[in-house]
Amino acid sequence: MTRDWAVPLIHFENVGLRYGMGPEILRDLTFDIPRRSFQFLTGPSGAGKTTLLRLLFLSLKPTRGLIRMFDRNISSIPREEFPMLRRRVGIVFQDFRLLDHLTTYENVALPLRVRGKEEASYRSDVLELLKWVGLGERLNVLPPVLSGGEKQRAAIARALIDRPEILLADEPTGNVDPPMARRLLNLFLELNRLGTAVVIATHDLSLMDQVEARRMILSQGRLDIYE
Template identity: 80%
Template sequence: MIRFENVGLRYGMGPEVLRDVSFHIPRQSFQFLTGPSGAGKTTLLRLLFMSLRPTRGLISVFGKDIATIDAGELPQLRRRIGIVFQDFRLLDHMTVYENVGLPLRVRGKEESTYQRDVLDLLKWVGLGERVHALPPVLSGGEKQRVAIARALIDQPELLLADEPTGNVDPPMARRLLRLFLELNRLGTAVVIATHDLGLMDQVDARRMILSNGQLEIYE
């Protein structure tokens, strides 16, 4: 599904943030991405989402070399990826329900075909009573759960989650982890960037550890 070969990235004329990073993400796999603050985890996720291009090396996403694909193909490829950003990126003028259903609406689906799925998912993440709330009145943890629900609603082929449990309590973190595992069981490849060792210890999954711009993998 994803292949990195000797990827390097630098911003401007600065030193390389990532150096000689090579790995692959198989379909239906589950992995954690971890490492100290500033190691480059968010940068790596942005490369996976194709919102950054590498300075050198090869990145192949769904069999496409991102250095050579036409810009018009990027939106279609990104629709196959669900992503949870640390800054949530919710639309403040839309309700919780509307934010979560937006990816399906953008695809041209009728609301009647997805309304029940959105409501059920919001109940699962503990937001069944916040369906009509607007993002500005939500807590940080509630916004995070809305962002997670939005990323999951269309059952993407690949899920990228940047610290998805960082603003929730331990019981909710465990519940969200079960949701990620269920999505994985249904066929989605999952990459979770996290500092939470306790969360990682709950799953026997591959660990990708970034340190000083380089990646080590423990199966």
């Protein structure tokens, strides 16, 4: 089947979200995430950036509005199909979500193991990626022994290992020093050059200033986009 590159990976149209009977946290969001695009999602603390990422990852459903993902209306997709769609999305959470009983190597390789791939087919890729994020000497270490920055880098490597069609990263450089932040940014840019759309939620203006990219600014539940 020929892929239509003109169709965005994700389309939001007048999307709103509220919890229970409370006020809308997000409202009237209308935007696209084009294929192969690179954008920063920013805004003040409490603006709803993490909530928006959860909508993009299908871990939340909107209160109103239309969301299309991979050219499918999510309101018509059976819940049992959501895990398959999520496999096409890589995500880096602020709380890392590493499994403490697995080594760094095993955590990064987990998405491939879940898909039933043989270790011989991916071991070299996992080792190369761990080396790139500065964890080449920490592959046999369990997460409780890792520093916050090392956990962050392991979580990033895990999100990237399966070369997702879109990567969502929530403050991915929040626990690393500036040289490593730049190295990780270069990794995201290289992944983008290979065809993955990237959305990075960040407060780090110095990081954003290093790249000419679209900025999506979330404030008081509304989104402004600057190309």
